[in-house]
Amino acid sequence: MEDEFAFISKITPDQTHQSSLVYGIGDDAAVYRGSSNMDEVVCVDTMVEGIHFRRDTLTPFQIGKKGLTINVSDLAAMGAIPFYYLVSVAVPPSWTEEELTEIYKGMDELAKQYNMDLIGGDTVSIDESLVLTVTVIGRVEQGKALYRSVAKAGDQVFVTGYVGKSAAGLDLLFEKGLNGEFNEKEQFLVNAHQVPIPHIAEGRILADSNKRISLNDVSDGVASEANELAKASDAKFVIEAVELPIHESMRSYSRDKQLKWALFGGEDFVLIGTVPKEHVNEIADEFQKKDLLFKVIGFVEEGPASVYLKESDQFKRLEKHGYNHFQKRG
Numbered sequence: 001m002e003d004e005f006a007f008i009s010k011i012t013p014d015q016t017h018q019s020s021l022v023y024g025i026g027d028d029a030a031v032y033r034g035s036s037n038m039d040e041v042v043c044v045d046t047m048v049e050g051i052h053f054r055r056d057t058l059t060p061f062q063i064g065k066k067g068l069t070i071n072v073s074d075l076a077a078m079g080a081i082p083f084y085y086l087v088s089v090a091v092p093p094s095w096t097e098e099e100l101t102e103i104y105k106g107m108d109e110l111a112k113q114y115n116m117d118l119i120g121g122d123t124v125s126i127d128e129s130l131v132l133t134v135t136v137i138g139r140v141e142q143g144k145a146l147y148r149s150v151a152k153a154g155d156q157v158f159v160t161g162y163v164g165k166s167a168a169g170l171d172l173l174f175e176k177g178l179n180g181e182f183n184e185k186e187q188f189l190v191n192a193h194q195v196p197i198p199h200i201a202e203g204r205i206l207a208d209s210n211k212r213i214s215l216n217d218v219s220d221g222v223a224s225e226a227n228e229l230a231k232a233s234d235a236k237f238v239i240e241a242v243e244l245p246i247h248e249s250m251r252s253y254s255r256d257k258q259l260k261w262a263l264f265g266g267e268d269f270v271l272i273g274t275v276p277k278e279h280v281n282e283i284a285d286e287f288q289k290k291d292l293l294f295k296v297i298g299f300v301e302e303g304p305a306s307v308y309l310k311e312s313d314q315f316k317r318l319e320k321h322g323y324n325h326f327q328k329r330g
């Protein structure tokens with residue numbers, strides 16, 4: 001990069017959205033005003049070129065948009081509203097300033113949808129791979145944040161969207177490349193991988209419901225996220241294979257592939273959680289009013305922290321990244 005100052009001024013937003021912002025980019029640190037009735041929610045994620053993203057499956061614009069989406073999705077999984085983000089980039093010589101600017105355009109496109117402001121960051125050089133670190137700041141009404149640890153036997157397990165489509169799209173991108181020809185169904189899957197949508201509206205419905213809800217976002221696949229919920233709640237989860245919402249764009253693939261993508265693929269960024277059985281209908285109604293998907297996929301039982309997949313009458317232990325031994329229940 002030729003001139004860091006010129007770059008920073010290029011990516012500094014010329015308008016901001018949040019009234020609580022006092023001072024954004026341009027000083028040693030940003031200043032924003034806190035709120036008396038909201039809790040602050042903050043998280044950070046790092047994406048490394050070649051490990052978390054590849055230039056042969058995502059454009060620079062998509063890398064930026066997805067980098068912010070991943071973080072906004074974590075806010076969604078807490079039931080929070082996004083407000084601000086900060087971006088640290090380590091830039092290798094193989095990236096041009098234009099490509100770097102595209103990353104910021106991608107982030108900005110998502111940020112606009114939520115009135116999020118870019119309020120700071122850091123720019124450094126690195127030898128080989130680009131490293132993009134995004135921090136997001138959100139808020140949730142006091143006492144309404146949704147945690148992983150509150151699931152109990154008798155709860156229903158739900159997801160807020162189709163699962164497996166991002167992994168299916170990634171397989172298509174590996175097969176045909178970034179500029180490959182995709183039919184309509186394939187393009188839907190490719191888009192699911194390249195430009196996933198964070199489930200903020202879904203998280204807000206759940207936070208507003210005031211129910212005992214455990215929640216996580218699906219970044220690593222249903223099996224992995226369900227295991228995190230089961231572990232945090234010390235409960236046994238049963239996922240019913242036939243209940244997993246598989247999008248019709250995936251119907252032409254074998255059932256094995258569909259399940260593998262849905263359970264172990266990841267990056268769908270839908271939400272997975274639990275809710276007491278008696279509140280399922282009420283919550284499903286709220287989702288329906290907003291035309292959003294809410295699908296029960298299983299239930300929670302007494303038992304050691306674990307996840308099982310029920311298919312016909314068979315139970316398989318689901319580990320984070322694969323099936324374990326078959327077992328008959330008894």
Ligand code: ADP
Binds near residue numbers: 089123
């Ligand atoms: P300092 O030396 O105080 O860290 P910098 O020159 O690194 O100052 O940054 C100047 C301003 O630009 C700060 O407000 C910082 O948050 C912002 N900034 C620097 N790099 C980035 C970046 N990559 N993305 C967004 N904002 C950035």
Ligand code: MG
Binds near residue numbers: 123
């Ligand atoms: Mg700095």
